[in-house]
Amino acid sequence: MTTITRLTDRLxxxxxxxxxxxxxxxxxxxxxxxxxIGITVFLVIWSxxxxxxxxxxxxxxxxxxxxxxFGALYQEHNAERVKAEAFYERQDKRNAARLEVDPSYVVxxxxxxxxETFVDQIFTSLVTVMSGFILAAAIAIPMGIWMGLSPTLxxxxxxxxxxxxxxxxxxxxxxxxMVVSALYVSPDPMVSKSFINSLLTxxxxxxxxxxxxxxxxxxxxxxxxxxxxxxxxxxxxxHIQKIVLPASIPLIFTGMRLSLGVAWMxxxxxxxLAQNPGLGKFVWDEFQNGSSESLARIMAAxxxxxxIGFLLDRxxxxxxxxFSWDKSKS
Amino acid sequence: MSTFLDxxxxxxxxxxPKGPFKALKEVNLKINKGEFVSLIGHSGCGKSxxxxxxxxxxxxxxxxxxxxxxxxxxxxxxxxxxxQNHSLLPWLTSYQNVELAVKQVFKNKKSKAEMKxxxxxxxxxxxxxxxMHKLPSEISGGMKQRVGIARALAMEPEVLLMxxxxxxxxxxxRAHMQxxxxxxxxxxxxTVIMITHDVDEAVLLSDKIVMMTNGPAATVGExxxxxxxxxxxxxxxxxxxxxxxxxxxxxxFLYEKQRKVENINISNSSISNDETANVx
Ligand SMILES: Nc1ncnc2c1ncn2[C@@H]1O[C@H](COP(=O)(O)OP(=O)(O)O)[C@@H](O)[C@H]1O
Ligand SMILES: [Mg+2]
Numbered sequence: 298m299t300t301i302t303r304l305t306d307r308l309x310x311x312x313x314x315x316x317x318x319x320x321x322x323x324x325x326x327x328x329x330x331x332x333x334i335g336i337t338v339f340l341v342i343w344s345x346x347x348x349x350x351x352x353x354x355x356x357x358x359x360x361x362x363x364x365x366x367f368g369a370l371y372q373e374h375n376a377e378r379v380k381a382e383a384f385y386e387r388q389d390k391r392n393a394a395r396l397e398v399d400p401s402y403v404v405x406x407x408x409x410x411x412x413e414t415f416v417d418q419i420f421t422s423l424v425t426v427m428s429g430f431i432l433a434a435a436i437a438i439p440m441g442i443w444m445g446l447s448p449t450l451x452x453x454x455x456x457x458x459x460x461x462x463x464x465x466x467x468x469x470x471x472x473x474x475m476v477v478s479a480l481y482v483s484p485d486p487m488v489s490k491s492f493i494n495s496l497l498t499x500x501x502x503x504x505x506x507x508x509x510x511x512x513x514x515x516x517x518x519x520x521x522x523x524x525x526x527x528x529x530x531x532x533x534x535x536h537i538q539k540i541v542l543p544a545s546i547p548l549i550f551t552g553m554r555l556s557l558g559v560a561w562m563x564x565x566x567x568x569x570l571a572q573n574p575g576l577g578k579f580v581w582d583e584f585q586n587g588s589s590e591s592l593a594r595i596m597a598a599x600x601x602x603x604x605i606g607f608l609l610d611r612x613x614x615x616x617x618x619x620f621s622w623d624k625s626k627s
Numbered sequence: 628m629s630t631f632l633d634x635x636x637x638x639x640x641x642x643x644p645k646g647p648f649k650a651l652k653e654v655n656l657k658i659n660k661g662e663f664v665s666l667i668g669h670s671g672c673g674k675s676x677x678x679x680x681x682x683x684x685x686x687x688x689x690x691x692x693x694x695x696x697x698x699x700x701x702x703x704x705x706x707x708x709x710x711q712n713h714s715l716l717p718w719l720t721s722y723q724n725v726e727l728a729v730k731q732v733f734k735n736k737k738s739k740a741e742m743k744x745x746x747x748x749x750x751x752x753x754x755x756x757x758x759m760h761k762l763p764s765e766i767s768g769g770m771k772q773r774v775g776i777a778r779a780l781a782m783e784p785e786v787l788l789m790x791x792x793x794x795x796x797x798x799x800x801r802a803h804m805q806x807x808x809x810x811x812x813x814x815x816x817x818t819v820i821m822i823t824h825d826v827d828e829a830v831l832l833s834d835k836i837v838m839m840t841n842g843p844a845a846t847v848g849e850x851x852x853x854x855x856x857x858x859x860x861x862x863x864x865x866x867x868x869x870x871x872x873x874x875x876x877x878x879x880f881l882y883e884k885q886r887k888v889e890n891i892n893i894s895n896s897s898i899s900n901d902e903t904a905n906v907x
Contacts, residue, residue, distance in 0.1 A: 519714070521710050521712055521714035522714055522716060524684055524702070524708070524710070524714070525708075525710075525714050525716070527683075527684060527701075527702040528682065528684075528702045528703065528704060528706070528707065528708050529704055529727065529728055529731045529732075529782075530701075530702070530703055530704065530731065531731060535731075539716070539727060540716065543716070543718040544718075622717070622718035623717070623718070623764075
């Protein structure tokens with residue numbers, strides 16, 4: 298993305314069309330060719346290495362085996378969809394029939410409880426990570442702003458932040474699980490307990506980078522700008538809105554990118570450990586399954602996890618571009 | 628004429644790790660309404676500290692400032708500041724920067740249309756109406772300083788405080804800015820305190836030049852009245868006897884009476900390490 302903007306910058310700046318064309322080709326080959334070469338070399342090394350690793354579940358999967366499993370996983374998903382539709386169709390028919398016989402019959406709709414497919418798990422993980430991350434942002438950014446504005450509060454909270462920041466999600470998980478089971482008691486829960494567990498674990502781990510970076514950004518605003526605000530006697534709210542937020546946007550977003558990266562890693566681990574639905578559970582299930590395709594399926598999950606992590610980061614970056622007043626930076 | 632701004636008996640101690648540092652001692656200054664006063668002195672003597680105390684950004688350790696019979700306790704738009712580094716909000720255009728100030732000061736006093744006219748009037752005053760909707764990053768240093776002045780003027784301050792407003796500009800731009808400022812001053816007749824380290828600028832613009840002694844414990848050394856007739860012409864003044872006499876007075880103060888001895892201890896830094904260890 299940066300290379301593309303750099304490219305267009307180049308195109309606009311260069312006076313001569315010829316030099317711009319030449320430089321564009323040079324840039325394009327750098328932007329496209331080199332990554333393609335890199336990936337190709339990686340795939341070759343991977344297949345050679347995979348061929349020579351023997352595990353109890355057979356040979357380590359190479360790129361071809363993984364690609365096959367992608368296809369298989371997608372087909373399984375489609376098959377499951379067909380089954381679900383058939384189930385609902387049957388249920389509708391049955392209910393209609395009963396209604397005909399007895400008009401006072403209260404229709405019961407049961408949800409289809411088939412196996413969650415790979416695609417379902419991806420979706421679950423994405424929803425969980427975004428919910429946990431948004432909750433963390435909603436807490437961390439206002440707190441960070443407050444800490445940045447008040448050296449007193451910052452001094453008071455800094456030790457707590459520093460101690461909780463390096464805590465692994467694996468340590469939080471049992472605590473979160475116990476607290477959620479104790480407090481989240483409802484006969485007809487809107488969302489499942491496991492979802493809440495994963496979400497809160499993600500939140501607890503992704504709070505800190507956002508909080509630290511936001512407070513850092515706010516505390517380091519140019520003192521001249523703060524003086525302008527004081528001379529104008531801006532109200533605290535206007536001060537935050539007109540000066541603090543625009544000035545600290547770059548660091549707030551740095552914190553958000555760090556946090557989202559942490560959130561995604563934490564979620565996969567939490568899902569594995571707690572058997573909560575999601576990509577982590579998929580990996581664990583396949584591991585327990587131990588079929589000849591398991592390793593290839595896990596490898597497919599690894600690729601998807603990496604890809605999603607990358608796309609999440611790019612998403613925040615795009616959001617930053619959209620929000621930032623200084624389009625030339627970032 | 629009665630005193631409009633009274634700076635009386637100000638001491639300023641800054642807390643430092645090595646104990647309090649006395650920057651100012653018994654600073655006294657009386658300024659009349661509509662007077663243009665320059666503060667001149669060697670760098671580091673305490674000019675900005677005086678200005679910041681008048682602005683309310685610093686609290687004096689002793690003494691106080693009375694403006695128009697009210698004691699200064701905190702910063703406020705009636706004491707508008709033009710900072711050396713323009714300090715425009717980089718995410719707002721020239722217009723929006725002035726607008727922020729105008730909205731704040733004339734919240735319930737001007738209608739939307741009146742505010743718009745007032746913002747445009749002030750930008751026109753500093754000759755910035757052509758670049759109203761540009762961001763600070765898109766205009767030159769001199770232009771930014773003009774917008775900073777427009778923002779301060781738009782607050783209709785009782786005193787305009789300027790901390791080396793043209794210090795970061797090249798000589799030609801600076802001359803332009805000085806002419807603009809004189810033109811504005813002819814029209815508005817503001818009360819102004821301006822810090823400068825430029826002797827010509829001080830004589831050209833001021834009614835009064837306040838010369839400060841070197842710190843620590845800096846104070847007002849001499850006050851020079853500048854009674855040159857207005858409007859002043861920089862070229863005509865270059866040959867003027869009175870002008871050159873005043874200029875010489877300031878120079879004498881700065882380079883004879885308050886000669887700054889720069890003690891750069893070259894010997895200190897060239898002492899070998901084990902020797903300094905003994906000293907420390
Ligand atoms: N916030 C501060 N803390 C400690 N010392 C300061 C502070 N501000 C200024 N000083 C000291 O006070 C003296 C006067 O500073 P200043 O008013 O900025 O000088 P000037 O504007 O004349 O160059 C200097 O020696 C400076 O180091
Ligand atoms: Mg200064």
